[in-house]
Amino acid sequence: MIQSNTPFSTAEYNRRLALTRKAISDAGLDAIFVTDPSNQAWLTGYDGWSFYVHQGVLVTLDADPIWWGRYMDMMGGRRTCWMSHDHIVSYGDHFVQSTEFHPMQDLAQLFKSRGLETAKIGVEMENYYYSAKAHAVLTAELPNARFFDATAIVNWQRLVKSNEEIGFIRKAARITDKVVKTAIERAEPGVRKNDLVADLFHAGITGVDDDWGDYPAIVPLTPSGLDATAAHLTWNGAPMNTGEATFFELSGCYRRYHAPLSRTVFLGTPTDDMRRAEEAQLEGIEAGLNAARAGNLTADIANAFMGVLKRYGIERSGRMGYPIGLSYPPDWGERTASIRSEDTTVLQAGMTFHFMPALWMDSWGLETTETILIRENGAAEPLCNVERQLFVKP
Amino acid sequence: MIQSNTPFSTAEYNRRLALTRKAISDAGLDAIFVTDPSNQAWLTGYDGWSFYVHQGVLVTLDADPIWWGRYMDMMGGRRTCWMSHDHIVSYGDHFVQSTEFHPMQDLAQLFKSRGLETAKIGVEMENYYYSAKAHAVLTAELPNARFFDATAIVNWQRLVKSNEEIGFIRKAARITDKVVKTAIERAEPGVRKNDLVADLFHAGITGVDDDWGDYPAIVPLTPSGLDATAAHLTWNGAPMNTGEATFFELSGCYRRYHAPLSRTVFLGTPTDDMRRAEEAQLEGIEAGLNAARAGNLTADIANAFMGVLKRYGIERSGRMGYPIGLSYPPDWGERTASIRSEDTTVLQAGMTFHFMPALWMDSWGLETTETILIRENGAAEPLCNVERQLFVKP
Numbered sequence: 001m002i003q004s005n006t007p008f009s010t011a012e013y014n015r016r017l018a019l020t021r022k023a024i025s026d027a028g029l030d031a032i033f034v035t036d037p038s039n040q041a042w043l044t045g046y047d048g049w050s051f052y053v054h055q056g057v058l059v060t061l062d063a064d065p066i067w068w069g070r071y072m073d074m075m076g077g078r079r080t081c082w083m084s085h086d087h088i089v090s091y092g093d094h095f096v097q098s099t100e101f102h103p104m105q106d107l108a109q110l111f112k113s114r115g116l117e118t119a120k121i122g123v124e125m126e127n128y129y130y131s132a133k134a135h136a137v138l139t140a141e142l143p144n145a146r147f148f149d150a151t152a153i154v155n156w157q158r159l160v161k162s163n164e165e166i167g168f169i170r171k172a173a174r175i176t177d178k179v180v181k182t183a184i185e186r187a188e189p190g191v192r193k194n195d196l197v198a199d200l201f202h203a204g205i206t207g208v209d210d211d212w213g214d215y216p217a218i219v220p221l222t223p224s225g226l227d228a229t230a231a232h233l234t235w236n237g238a239p240m241n242t243g244e245a246t247f248f249e250l251s252g253c254y255r256r257y258h259a260p261l262s263r264t265v266f267l268g269t270p271t272d273d274m275r276r277a278e279e280a281q282l283e284g285i286e287a288g289l290n291a292a293r294a295g296n297l298t299a300d301i302a303n304a305f306m307g308v309l310k311r312y313g314i315e316r317s318g319r320m321g322y323p324i325g326l327s328y329p330p331d332w333g334e335r336t337a338s339i340r341s342e343d344t345t346v347l348q349a350g351m352t353f354h355f356m357p358a359l360w361m362d363s364w365g366l367e368t369t370e371t372i373l374i375r376e377n378g379a380a381e382p383l384c385n386v387e388r389q390l391f392v393k394p
Numbered sequence: 395m396i397q398s399n400t401p402f403s404t405a406e407y408n409r410r411l412a413l414t415r416k417a418i419s420d421a422g423l424d425a426i427f428v429t430d431p432s433n434q435a436w437l438t439g440y441d442g443w444s445f446y447v448h449q450g451v452l453v454t455l456d457a458d459p460i461w462w463g464r465y466m467d468m469m470g471g472r473r474t475c476w477m478s479h480d481h482i483v484s485y486g487d488h489f490v491q492s493t494e495f496h497p498m499q500d501l502a503q504l505f506k507s508r509g510l511e512t513a514k515i516g517v518e519m520e521n522y523y524y525s526a527k528a529h530a531v532l533t534a535e536l537p538n539a540r541f542f543d544a545t546a547i548v549n550w551q552r553l554v555k556s557n558e559e560i561g562f563i564r565k566a567a568r569i570t571d572k573v574v575k576t577a578i579e580r581a582e583p584g585v586r587k588n589d590l591v592a593d594l595f596h597a598g599i600t601g602v603d604d605d606w607g608d609y610p611a612i613v614p615l616t617p618s619g620l621d622a623t624a625a626h627l628t629w630n631g632a633p634m635n636t637g638e639a640t641f642f643e644l645s646g647c648y649r650r651y652h653a654p655l656s657r658t659v660f661l662g663t664p665t666d667d668m669r670r671a672e673e674a675q676l677e678g679i680e681a682g683l684n685a686a687r688a689g690n691l692t693a694d695i696a697n698a699f700m701g702v703l704k705r706y707g708i709e710r711s712g713r714m715g716y717p718i719g720l721s722y723p724p725d726w727g728e729r730t731a732s733i734r735s736e737d738t739t740v741l742q743a744g745m746t747f748h749f750m751p752a753l754w755m756d757s758w759g760l761e762t763t764e765t766i767l768i769r770e771n772g773a774a775e776p777l778c779n780v781e782r783q784l785f786v787k788p
Contacts, residue, residue, distance in 0.1 A: 049612055050626040052522070052725035072712075072754060076624035093712035094736070097729050125527035128446070133519035133545065135526035151527065194599050194606035201595035205588050212588035212631025218443055219609045230470035232444040237606025318466075318487035329723045331446035335491050342488065360466060 006045035006082045007255045012164050013082055016043055019157040021061055024122065024150075031060045032122035032150045033107070035130040037328035039154040040067065041256060044083060048076040051129050051328060053096055054103040058110065063087075068110060070096060070103075104134050108141030117142065122150025128330065155336045159323055160350040165257065166373065169325060169352055171211045173259035173371060173383040175252025179204045180261050180386045183222070183248040187265040188393060193235040197222060204252050214253040217332040218260075221249040228365035231358070242268040245390075247358070247367035251332060258324050258332045260354045261384045262367035265391045277359055277366050278390040280312035285368065285388065288320075288339075288355055292372055292380035298343040298353075305357045306341070314359070317341075321356040324371060349376040352383070366390065400439035400476045401649045406558050407476055410437055413551040415455050418516065418544075425454045426516035426544045427501070429524040431722035433548040434461070435650060438477060442470040445523050445722060447490055448497040452504065457481075462504055464490060464497075498528050502535030511536065516544025522724065549730045553717055554744040559651065560767065563719060563746055565605045567653035567765060567777040569646025573598045574655050574780045577616070577642040581659040582787060587629040591616060598646050608647040611726040612654075615643040622759035625752070636662040639784075641752070641761035645726060652718050652726045654748045655778045656761035659785045668760065671753055672784040674706035675762050679782065682714075682733075682749055686766055686774035692737040699751045700735070708753070711735075715750040718765060743770040746777070760784065 006013070020043065024032055034040055037051040044057055044067050055069030067077045067088045074090035081088055091106035111117065123138070124130050126149075139147055161169065182203040186196045200220045207213035223233045225244035240246060244267060251260040266274070284305040291304035302320050309316050321339030324332055332354075337345035339353060351374040358367040368388060372380035400407070414437065418426055428434055431445040438451055438461050449463030461471045461482045468484035475482055485500035505511065517532070518524050520543075533541055555563065576597040580590045594614045601607035617627045619638035634640060638661060645654040660668070678699040685698035696714050703710050715733030718726055726748075731739035733747060745768040752761040762782060766774035776782075 047628070048624065048626040049615065049628055049724070052612075052727075072625040075754070076627050079621060079624055079627065096713060097716075097727075097732060123526070125530065126525050128522045128525070130526055131520050131522070132517070132524055132526050132529035133543065135529075136519065149527065192606065194601060194608075198596045198599035198607070201599060202592045205592035205595060207588060207631070210631065212586065212629075213592070214588075215613045215628065218446075221443065227473060230442065230473055231466040232442040233470050233473065234441070234443055234609065235606075237601070237604065319490060322491075330443070333446075333491075338491060342492075360469070 006080070008164055010082070012162055013045070015162065016157065017065070020059055020154055023153050023157060024059065025061060027122060027148070027150065027153060028120065029122045029148060029150065030119035031058060031116055032153060033058050034154055035124050036127050036154065037129065038326050041328070042158055042326050043154065044081045046077055047080045047256065048073060050076065054134060060114070066110070068107060102133070102137045104137035105141055108138060111142060111145065116145065118144045120146045120148060122148045122153060124151050125149040126151040152336055155334050158325060158334055159336055160348050161325060161352055165325060166350065166352070168254050168257035169259050169371070170383060171254040172252045172257045174208045175204055175211065175213050175254060176250060176259045176261045176384050177386055178208055179250045179252055180248060180263055183250065184263060184265055184391050187240060187246060187267065189242045189267050190239045192237050192239050193222060193224070194237050197235045200250060211254055214255055216251045216253040216258060217327040217329045218251070222246060223365070226363065229360055229363065231360060240267060245270070245274065245364045245366065247365050249367055249369070256326045256328070258327055259371040259383050260324060260332060260369065261371060261386060262358065262369040263386060263391060264366050264368060265393060267393055270390065270392060274364060274366065274390070276312065277314060277361070280309050280314055281357065281359060281366060281368050282388060284308035284357060285355070285370065288357065289372065289382065290379045292347060292355065292374060293378060294347050294349050294374055294376060296347050298337050298339050298345040298347065299341050301339050301355065302341050316357070316359060321353050324352055324354045347374045349374055400474070402558055404476070406556055407439070409556065410551065411459070414453055414548055417547050417551060418453065419455060421516060421542070421544065421547060422514065423516045423542060423544065424513035425452060425510055426547060427452055428548055429518050430521050430548065431523065432720050435722070436552055436720050437548065438475045440471055441474045441650065442467060444470065448528060454508070460504070462501060496527070496531045498531035499535055502532060505536055505539065510539065512538045514540045514542060516542045516547060518545050519543040520545040546730055549728050552719060552728055553730055554742050555719060555746055559719060560744065560746070562648050562651035563653050563765070564777060565648040566646045566651045568602045569598055569605065569607050569648060570644065570653045570655045570778050571780055572602055573644045573646055574642060574657055577644065578657060578659055578785050581634060581640060581661065583636045583661050584633045586631050586633050587616060587618070588631045591629045594644060605648055608649055610645045610647040610652060611721040611723045612645070616640060617759070620757065623754055623757065625754060634661060639664070639668065639758045639760065641759050643761055643763070650720045650722065652721055653765040653777050654718060654726060654763065655765060655780060656752065656763040657780060657785060658760050658762060659787060661787055664784065664786060668758060668784070670706065671708060671755070671760050674703050674708055675751065675753060675760060676782060678702035678751060679749070679762065679764065682751065683766065683776065684773045686741060686749065686768060687772060688741050688743050688768055688770060690741050692731050692733050692739040692741065693735050695733045695749065696735050710751070710753060715747050718746055718748045741768045743768055
């Protein structure tokens with residue numbers, strides 16, 4: 001194993017590979033082909049904005065993983081992956097966005113060259129970067145192989161974080177603190193939203209001391225007023241107005257690790273029902289944190305929160321959070337467990353979630369969220385450090 | 395047709411829909427389901443960072459398009475799409491990242507409710523946001539429908555820009571000028587790359603006067619030295635060094651429209667071979683611009699550039715550009731025509747390309763690129779306005 005400038009220790013990559021191999025073996029597979037950029041980085045260290053073309057990592061039970069991608073990105077692989085150069089391979093540029101050739105034709109040759117022509121191969125059927133076409137071409141090129149859905153097999157191995165990873169998330173959380181505090185300070189009537197967002201990017205990417213900021217997997221979500229009834233609108237150039245709530249859903253990013261946090265700012269005097277919702281939300285979060293302990297279930301967190309809301313007469317269903325850590329656009333969630341009533345994942349120390357019990361009402365939205373760490377004992381630890389309240393400014 | 399705060403006129407959306415319907419009809423289809431977020435926005439105005447869950451637009455030959463997505467994003471659809479609310483529909487949160495349910499089950503019901511149970515339906519097989527699993531579920535749920543690959547059918551309609559669109563790209567280009575000039579000014583030995591990148595984000599998102607900056611579909615690419623031999627590495631916290639070339643591949647963004655530009659900065663004294671490459675590159679770009687005229691082919695641009703390089707004894711193959719305009723992460727290219735020798739797209743007035751004849755050598759990279767507009771007459775117009783040269787700083 002050759003270390004280059006990978007973010008983690010050799011022992012950490014060995015841990016990840018061992019977990020993944022056990023999962024491959026448990027699933028009765030010979031190999032998996034990993035297209036999720038977060039899984040690729042987690043396994044090999046690969047880091048680059050090249051996931052808009054086909055690339056991936058082949059993991060087998062007995063050899064180092066192979067990173068496979070476009071020729072010009074192989075150079076990036078050599079600069080970021082821990083494997084030796086013969087485990088970083090590429091396809092020619094004529095395969096890129098061609099109607100005549102498809103990169104999966106090249107990948108099929110790689111499988112053949114590694115003796116996997118008749119293997120049982122897992123692929124991530126539900127992933128942004130494994131298209132319907134990619135699957136059709138790959139399976140047609142390898143008619144004697146058998147394909148299985150390996151969606152989230154690697155993602156599940158990422159659920160419990162190592163101490164090295166928790167260290168990264170804590171650094172991300174310090175950056176998040178800085179970004180969210182910038183938002184709260186800068187919000188005032190007349191400020192153009194895009195000017196405020198520019199300051200958020202600046203705060204996040206300058207980072208904190210030696211901990212330089214990386215790009216978060218989601219851009220700042222900062223909608224105001226009626227726009228805040230929708231969850232995922234991005235900014236525009238309109239000025240902030242008195243009488244409106246604005247929620248800020250933000251994350252710092254340290255070497256691809258995230259620690260999302262949301263806070264809401266009201267300019268003027270909030271209505272009584274918003275104040276009451278705030279009270280319910282804060283009490284519900286406390287109940288959720290208290291339920292978020294090793295041995296309990298993800299559902300327990302959701303039910304604890306909803307139990308409080310019910311007492312306040314507020315209805316809230318749906319998902320209230322997800323695991324976070326290493327991620328690439330378009331999502332900073334890990335897409336495994338969910339904090340919701342139907343989810344029965346057993347909580348373990350080292351899991352990290354974005355606990356996200358936002359309230360989107362008819363005419364306003366109230367987001368107060370925390371990135372939390374499940375501990376050996378006791379309630380979950382919120383990793384960020386921004387006062388938990390609705391921020392009211394004149 | 396109900397206009398809300400969409401960026402374009404009703405006439406413009408009608409133009410787009412008419413082009414798309416003709417393409418659907420020409421392909422012998424009854425309907426297409428569009429998952430590319432850029433195509434969704436181009437057809438309906440939908441704008442939100444929600445493409446990390448399944449969503450899309452159903453286009454038929456005789457009714458307004460239907461935007462379909464997650465319940466919480468339907469609210470965003472109502473705030474951004476031009477269609478009436480009964481053409482903005484949603485699925486419940488229990489479908490989201492569930493192992494039990496899949497959103498395509500809900501979509502199949504929508505198809506049935508619109509009489510498309512036995513229709514000929516086009517889907518974008520090669521798209522980031524149409525997974526192999528989505529295709530498998532959708533086709534299984536609609537066994538009597540016939541599915542066809544409609545990849546890029548809408549993208550091709552986007553190739554020739556309207557005057558309204560060109561106006562947006564010109565605004566993006568003004569923002570690009572500001573961002574690239576910031577990079578050139580800020581680059582100096584000892585500056586941490588992430589601090590410089592923070593300033594680039596700030597410059598881009600504050601925008602120019604009333605033209606507020608949106609998020610570009612690709613983050614700033616700013617590698618130095620050996621990292622610049624790889625095309626797609628992102629920044630870190632290392633200081634810039636004397637003796638290294640850094641390329642900056644950047645774009646401003648105005649309401650999702652892009653105008654990418656690259657320039658290279660050398661700190662210190664460039665080597666003779668880099669100077670010679672610069673000379674070849676600049677002369678090649680002039681030749682390419684001159685070949686980029688209505689009636690010529692995309693291949694003519696590539697061949698004109700490579701012809702000059704050959705005279706200088708420099709080898710360069712592969713793709714040298716792609717159409718640009720409206721886009722969402724992870725790519726600001728339109729994924730249709732390519733500027734390369736094998737591509738025979740006939741150039742028409744109103745097409746806009748990122749002409750991208752970068753040179754990635756063994757130990758350094760030199761990127762000098764232009765966003766260009768094909769005109770009715772004469773050579774292509776570069777839309778940005780930054781001196782075309784290798785920038786040398788002490």
